[in-house]
Amino acid sequence: xxxxxxxxxxxxxxxxxxxxxxxxxxxxxxxxxxxxxxxxxxxxxxxxxxxxxxxxxxxxxxxxxxxxxxxxxxxxxxxxxxxxxxxxxxxxxxxxxxxxxxxxxxxxxxxxxxxxxxxxxxxxxxxxxxxxxxxxxxxxxxxxxxxxxxxxxxxxxxxxxxxxxxxxxxxxxxxxxxxxxxxxxxxxxxxxxxxxxxxxxxxxxxxxxxxxxxxxxxxxxxxxxxxxxxxxxxxxxxxxxxxxxxxxxxxxxxxxxxxxxxxxxxxxxxxxxxxxxxxxxxxxxxxxxxxxxxxxxxxxxxxxxxxxxxxxxxxxxxxxxxxxxxxxxxxxxxxxxxxxxxxxxxxxxxxxxxxxxxxxxxxxxxxxxxxxxxxxxxxxxxxxxxxxxxxxxxxxxxxxxxxxxxxxxxxx
Ligand code: SF4
Ligand code: SF4
Numbered sequence: 001x002x003x004x005x006x007x008x009x010x011x012x013x014x015x016x017x018x019x020x021x022x023x024x025x026x027x028x029x030x031x032x033x034x035x036x037x038x039x040x041x042x043x044x045x046x047x048x049x050x051x052x053x054x055x056x057x058x059x060x061x062x063x064x065x066x067x068x069x070x071x072x073x074x075x076x077x078x079x080x081x082x083x084x085x086x087x088x089x090x091x092x093x094x095x096x097x098x099x100x101x102x103x104x105x106x107x108x109x110x111x112x113x114x115x116x117x118x119x120x121x122x123x124x125x126x127x128x129x130x131x132x133x134x135x136x137x138x139x140x141x142x143x144x145x146x147x148x149x150x151x152x153x154x155x156x157x158x159x160x161x162x163x164x165x166x167x168x169x170x171x172x173x174x175x176x177x178x179x180x181x182x183x184x185x186x187x188x189x190x191x192x193x194x195x196x197x198x199x200x201x202x203x204x205x206x207x208x209x210x211x212x213x214x215x216x217x218x219x220x221x222x223x224x225x226x227x228x229x230x231x232x233x234x235x236x237x238x239x240x241x242x243x244x245x246x247x248x249x250x251x252x253x254x255x256x257x258x259x260x261x262x263x264x265x266x267x268x269x270x271x272x273x274x275x276x277x278x279x280x281x282x283x284x285x286x287x288x289x290x291x292x293x294x295x296x297x298x299x300x301x302x303x304x305x306x307x308x309x310x311x312x313x314x315x316x317x318x319x320x321x322x323x324x325x326x327x328x329x330x331x332x333x334x335x336x337x338x339x340x341x342x343x344x345x346x347x348x349x350x351x352x353x354x355x356x357x358x359x360x361x362x363x364x365x366x367x368x369x370x371x372x373x374x375x376x377x378x379x380x381x382x383x384x385x386x387x388x389x390x391x392x393x394x395x396x397x398x399x400x401x402x403x404x405x406x407x408x409x410x411x412x
Contacts, residue, residue, distance in 0.1 A: 041087040042306040044284050046186070046209075046237060051151075053119060053285045055278055056303040057090040057239070058083050058296075060106055061097040062289030071098055071105050079296050080109045084118065086300045092239075092287050093145070094123040094156055095137055100144070107146035120147060123156035123190060124171060131169050138178065152239075153184040154211060159193030163201055172205050190241065192336065195226035202234050209284065211239040215249055216276045216321050218242070221333040221394065228280060237284040243277045244270060244288070245334070248352065253327045253359040256320040263316045270295075271302045272309075272317055279308035329358040330401050331394050338388035338398060346377040347388060347398060354405050370409050379406040 043052040058080070064072040083089070091110065093102045103122060110118060122141050128134040142148065153175060155166050166172060178184045190211035191198055202210075210231055214224045231238045244250055250269045252260075260272055277286050286303075290296045309317065325331065332351035341347055350373070357366035370378065379402040388398045 040304045041300055042303055043087070046284060047235075051119075053090050054088045054303070055283075055286060055306055056088055056274075056299055057092050057121075057285040057287045058088055059241070059287040059289035060091055060093040060102045062291045063098060063102065063105065064291045071101055073105060073108070075293070076105060077109050079290065079293055082293065082296060083300070084113065086304070088296075088300060088303075089118040090121070090151075090285055091118060092121045092152075095125045095141060096127075096156075103141055103144035107144050111146040115147065119151035120145065121152035121154060122150055123154040124175065125156050126162045126165060128169060128171070131171075131174065134169055134171050134174055138174070138183075142183065149183050149185060152186045152188065152209065153178075154187075155189040158189045158191050158197075158201055160197050163197065188236075188239070191227065194337075195223050195230055198227050198230050202230060202236065207236055209237045209239055211241055211287070213242045214238070214240045214277050214280070214283070215243050215245050216273055216317055217245060217249060217325070218333060221331075228282065232282040238280070238282050240277050240280075240283050240286045243286050244273050246352075248356065249273050251356070251360060252320060252324040255327070256323040259316060259320040259323060263313065268298060270298065272313075272320075274299060274302045275307065275309050275313075276317060278303065278306055324359075327359050328355045330355060330396060332396060333394060337391040341382075341388055342385060343381045343383050344376050345379065345381050345402065346373060347402070349373065349377075350379055350402065350405060351396075354408075367409070367412065379403070379409070 041054040041056055043054050045052050064075040064079070066072045080091075091106060093106045095103065097103070098105070106120065110120065122145060124134060124137060128137055141150075155162075155171055155175070158166065172187075175184060175187055179187050186208035188207050188209035188211065189201065191201070192213065198210075198212075201207075212224065212227045212231065213222060214228060218224045228238055250273070252269060257269060260267065260269060274286060274288075277283055288295075288299055290299065330351040332348055332355070334348040334352060336348055338347050350370075353366060353369045356369075357363065382399050382402045384399045386399065389396070392398060
């Protein structure tokens with residue numbers, strides 16, 4: 001079935017019925033209560049257009065789960081309702097989040113609302129193998145999300161290798177066509193590689209926005225500053241991912257946390273981190289994957305009447321981050337440049353487990369996490385080939401560090 005036939009079938013089958021029905025019935029003057037009372041979270045304007053986005057976007061990759069690992073739809077729906085009530089009306093999903101269930105959940109939960117009352121982003125994964133595969137995935141995403149269009153659409157996780165694949169498959173050209181046909185409103189990409197590669201991608205095509213990793217630790221270590229500046233110089237608004245670096249930046253260790261508490265007794269560590277990225281003027285929206293209602297409520301608070309960091313607070317945060325870095329056993333930034341390891345070692349995952357142990361001192365947790373590593377991916381697999389070290393921007397002596405961790409783990 002080609003694209004045109006597919007969309008015809010979708011409309012005929014009523015796949016977009018909630019959208020059509022709500023638009024027709026409610027119009028803009030009769031929105032549900034959740035939307036009428038929206039408007040607390042601060043918003044930023046997309047370039048000089050009428051489109052605005054909440055400064056905080058709801059990342060749908062770490063939704064609450066039930067004990068069998070499936071999405072806890074009841075809690076997640078309540079969180080979405082709460083978000084919309086508070087003006088947090090941008091949602092970000094991807095084909096692979098929750099093994100495809102995130103997009104389906106998004107379709108289910110958001111189709112209860114008028115389509116124009118929220119904005120939605122999703123992403124073309126890197127595992128499409130043919131141009132037909134790209135098209136098929138995109139159509140599947142529209143179906144899953146029960147939407148006739150994406151407000152923001154990204155090519156997922158571009159770096160040198162994925163950019164080469166995208167060029168070979170002519171992914172950009174297909175998505176550009178979708179934009180012309182109204183299936184995409186803004187076209188961008190998410191990025192994980194060095195600034196040099198980012199420059200190349202930015203110059204190659206016309207992009208409406210880009211999603212990069214920015215947080216208080218990676219600004220320097222991961223060269224996020226350079227990435228942010230490349231986007232800014234090229235007039236490309238930045239979306240931000242990993243503001244808490246996968247949650248690791250809310251546990252900074254006793255010393256660093258005391259520095260922050262001494263400056264502001266009330267503020268949580270997470271709020272410092274969010275204020276850090278929100279203070280950057282070219283950041284349009286900060287994505288946070290929230291899995292608990294308390295996280296959502298706290299983050300909404302941070303982005304309501306948002307206060308950028310003062311120069312004094314910047315100094316305080318830099319001190320805390322400096323102390324945190326010193327406490328790290330291995331200065332790994334999880335950039336993943338060292339991967340893939342030919343022996344299958346999960347290098348950044350192992351370093352992250354070890355760092356957390358050294359910061360928090362919880363040995364039982366360290367042992368449990370090491371045991372939970374998939375077979376064939378632990379530090380004992382390292383054959384000392386040295387390949388990884390050639391790519392590590394932190395110049396970490398990776399095989400030596402792995403050996404140390406292996407020996408520590410062996411003590412039990
Ligand atoms: S030195 Fe060890 S960890 Fe690094 S690439 Fe070789 S086998 Fe993998
Ligand atoms: S070991 Fe080095 S290259 Fe690998 S993730 Fe850590 S910092 Fe990046």
